[in-house]
Amino acid sequence: MESKRQQKFAGVIQQDLAGIFQREGMNYLPHTMVTITKVRVTPDLAIARVFLSFFNNTDNAQSLQTVKSHASEIRYKLGARIKDQVRVIPQLEFFVDDTSEYVERMDKIFDKISKEDRQPDTEEN
Template identity: 60%
Template sequence: MGAESKRQQKFARLVQKDLGDIFQREMQHILPNVMVTVTMVRATPDLSGVKVYLSFYNAPDVKEAINTVKLHAADFRYKLGKRIRNQARIVPELEFFVDDTNEYVEKMDKLFNQIRDKEE
């Protein structure tokens, strides 16, 4: 996969900002007491689809949380469409994924700490 064009990056930033807003203000009822962060958005070259990476804070079960979001994907797309209709010709299809970067970083930190402790 090549580098994203400026147009894709700009569109992805727009979608990220608006989806983040939707999660915080309009859709918090689908995951009560869970903070959802849109960590990254990647747009297809034709802007017809986006991959949305989410981070969940305070979620008892991350798999269940992402499945709940996927079940409501049409609602998110509709709300996004209402916000970006003046800036985009089409409302992209939304694909949601868990961003597990933080868990990976924590796991690596633990491993490095274990190695350092063994050396001392």
């Protein structure tokens, strides 16, 4: 369970990272829209785990590697934005948020189940 402090700090990071990716994301990943879906912060606020979702993209793994290779630059830009609000700029760890893929997969499964012929209930004698 995250504390209110962690949640508030995660929200600040998410908002500022979203601005960074919105303005400068094309430098890292041209023709790809990057969305920060959630941020989780450790209790000591030293590490921020950032979950990303990529749109208009064919290879999420390659995009994640590209973002990870620019992590220090992104952290620097984040630090410039939040330096007056925090003591230490957290290390950034990036992950792919596959929630939308999971939802699509579950929708397909439910569609398949609903299209199958239903077995009639056994009659009680």
